[in-house]
Amino acid sequence: MRALLWVCALISSSFALWPQPKHFEHGSSTLWLSANVQLVHSSHSASTQPLGWFWITVQQVIRPSHHGAPSTVGWLSLSSETLLQSAFERMKLKVLDGSFVPRKFYPRGAHFEPATDNPKCYIERIVIDEDPRNNLTSTGRHDRSEAYTIDVSEDGAALIKIASPLGGLHALETFAQLFLTHSSPSAGSYTPYAPLLIHDSPVFEHRGLNLDISRNWISPADVMRTIEAMGANKLNRLHIHASDAQSWPLEIPALPELALKGAYSPAQIWSTEDLEAIQLHGTYHGVQVFTEIDLPGHTTSIGNAYPSLVTAKDMPWSEYALEPPSGQLRLNSSEVPPFIQALLDDLLSRTSRHSSLFHLGGDELNMNAYRLDPTVRSSSHHILQPLVQAFIDLVISIATAHSLTVIMWEEMVLDWNLTLPHQDVIIQTWRGSDDDALGTILGKGYKTLFGSNAHWYLDCGYGYFVDPDPLNPDSPVRPPYLDYCSPYKNWRHMYAYDPVAGVPQSQRHLVVGGEVHLWGELTDSINLDDMLWPRVAAAAEVMWSAPGKKPDESTTRRLADMRERLVMRGIRAGVVQMEWCLRHQGGCRL
């Protein structure tokens, strides 16, 4: 195998595999995928740790150790077999019904395809060996559930080793990316990389996308499509920013008025069935979907149904909020806790069947708004801080009763100095201007997520979303109308982000992972794909395998290849590089 490595290097930079695996060695023989390829799944885990183990593994649970026994999750009818068979069928569709002939990666007229008149060597069977004791590449982490190896011999024997079905989902996506469609009709699909050996596992455990569905309408179908693209990029966490000041699109059966009065319109509500289907779709694609109910700020839309819970609703927004409309949950009202209890008991009893996480928000709390709160009448930090602490304590207690780990935005620690149960919470940083946010949070011993707005905010650079106030002669909304986090974060900039550059090794275990963010002011169903892709893919590789790397030409070529695959699968991703550059490797350097 190793003797072939040099030969391969000549072609390996052009193609395939996003995110880059930890270890990939290959030859240059051709193998074809049989139209009748079979999956042979041998599981050594079912007998020892049946449903419960499987579920815990699939969900990548980050749970308090007092989490209940596997029997509590008896609802789950998905078996490892089902999950892998489904992923295998998708892989077959991608490879055998795909049409990715990589013409645009070669000079005009180049012959880059294998001959079809020779006898073809086929892969007839893919053996998946699932065993928690499998000797997979060390990830440097305790958890090996996402690790996998792929071993394909020159004569077409294909073996995948995994410790859990999650590793199998990743392996089958990687496997699909090894194949190209031949341009001769009916010739089929081939890999030019045999024999090959891949060892792979992620650098970070939590590799997420935060998607705002409140500011503009994003349909469940959009999210389904996005989950598929996330799975293809080995992202494993979809953070649904499900409520905000602008609208409440989520049906809560215990509090039906919330969506009926809080959604933009009756047609713009995610039903409980929608959420259930999305979470299940996530599980099938290796993406744990979890919801954020942004509390106690960003809650104006609650006031449509429950005006007595909200203070400063629809006041002049620039005094009482960072963006329109103003309105926050009252902080000392006796009505708020039972509302929160009812809301979260309803929602979390449903989401906790699919996810181990709940995000309570906690960002951008406006202190002015509490001067108008009849239960507080103060904007003093001294008075507000214990009220915020009590509120967050309540939310955490409800979430942990549902066996969930709570994520919250950095302000709760950095601005409000809350005392939080270290085992039950993860603090999510976002403010790019505060470079030391991660350091401060880690210094306090909290687990954390990265995703600076200076690097990973996809909505930046499109200009103001508010209009100039004709009564304000000093309106900042004037030429050139740049938004607060301009410029646009191009994919190379996102790729070059090294989120843990300043984190000492001793604290590295507390960095659970990160998220890229799409806030919804200027995004809806129509332009969603273009806002996300290919940039989210760049972030995905950072979190899977490449933190701290600068993008080079081979990065561009692999990402451009991945973009073509996403387009082929119905994702309207933007262009990575001009076709001439793709066709003339080395021709577009500066």
Added chain:
Amino acid sequence: MRALLWVCALISSSFALWPQPKHFEHGSSTLWLSANVQLVHSSHSASTQPLGWFWITVQQVIRPSHHGAPSTVGWLSLSSETLLQSAFERMKLKVLDGSFVPRKFYPRGAHFEPATDNPKCYIERIVIDEDPRNNLTSTGRHDRSEAYTIDVSEDGAALIKIASPLGGLHALETFAQLFLTHSSPSAGSYTPYAPLLIHDSPVFEHRGLNLDISRNWISPADVMRTIEAMGANKLNRLHIHASDAQSWPLEIPALPELALKGAYSPAQIWSTEDLEAIQLHGTYHGVQVFTEIDLPGHTTSIGNAYPSLVTAKDMPWSEYALEPPSGQLRLNSSEVPPFIQALLDDLLSRTSRHSSLFHLGGDELNMNAYRLDPTVRSSSHHILQPLVQAFIDLVISIATAHSLTVIMWEEMVLDWNLTLPHQDVIIQTWRGSDDDALGTILGKGYKTLFGSNAHWYLDCGYGYFVDPDPLNPDSPVRPPYLDYCSPYKNWRHMYAYDPVAGVPQSQRHLVVGGEVHLWGELTDSINLDDMLWPRVAAAAEVMWSAPGKKPDESTTRRLADMRERLVMRGIRAGVVQMEWCLRHQGGCRL
């Protein structure tokens, strides 16, 4: 009519009409469009000025006065009747089969629609009175071919007055935008603005989009769709940047090798039928489509078929070009003039049936490249200048023999100081850094087009398209990887561009109009719409009616309305404003 004006002002800021007409007064009565609405077209021009006149009008010809007689265009089978009937049918489709219920422009639950149980008053007939002697609003220009009036009485009598069919196309698009779909099934479509009177005509004669189809593949279908969206925004010139260094996508039957060897692949060629169909589609939508063959720079792709015509082909690009790949037409070769003659005679004999314009390019000529040109062997301006003059003289002579006006980029005047025939040329400015480009060109008495890259380059802000050279320690391709014309030009910035702010009234007649530009490094079929819209619409209003205006909230609301209409017609336009702001007029000011 005027007594109703105040009432209307309450609702008029929410809706309709992009670009804004010169004069629009209306009431607040409801009229419905009959499903059987008929067009009654009375033309007073056919008898006096038949086909020839019509053609000249439709084409908005900017021609030398020695242009041949109408009989030379006897090929054209389109009558004014055909054109207007076709536009009328499209209007009916948009209004009657549309589904634009403007819910997202009103607060949740608001009642904004007319009752459907009252007797409905219908528009049963639209009378179009076409007469060159019609007394239309003065445009401040001699040419009134695009002007129109719409007069709709409270009882549904609809009269459109035009001087040429072009005005009719604009009038019917405006007419369609006056209508909304009622949410009750089968209730139909209505305008809430009766009675109404519109006088309209453009500020600039040439209102264009420059679309690069060479750097990445843009299919004829993409261009067809783009033409429809342009017509809806009253843009009337599509400048096809049809060739560049990277590829030659245009079939030239006299020189078949050009596309066979110059296109990215055989599947990426516009056939002569494609170009013909696109130009005809343009005529149907009021958009004159004209081609640019970028000469004598940006011609590397010619060298694939004709290597002896090109110098410095595929040399280290940063020394011989502004972007990869390098290569320019030789300047003193005896082979070049017959090639140019054959190329242009073929192309222009076809394009001149639909257009009065030809763009010869003329930008970014690299002087270094001529050190390698065996017919020149010099990079001295002194030596090159007369050669450039002779080359451009040749191209102009061929184009004028085809009765075409020649457009060229500003460098030919500003950098090369060419002497050009004032009547036959238009100089197109583009370099934002050279604020005085327009002034200098006007000072020399040339007609000109505006479209500064500091304001109207749609491709800016997406980051570098080249990769860092690993051998160049000083590569500028490093974080944050911003491109040369970053930041992204947001729609408000584009709208606020006042292209003629510094032009004295005495020279204003030389400013023919402008163009917004989409260079293709990071655009292909997949993300084309998102790159163009809604930003091109913002530029369209600047050129039709609003040069020098700053965008305010009513601009946002009208553009958001237009965006919904474009989406409904299959254009994947980006978001103008968050839905909450649209639903809460006045709520998103700063």
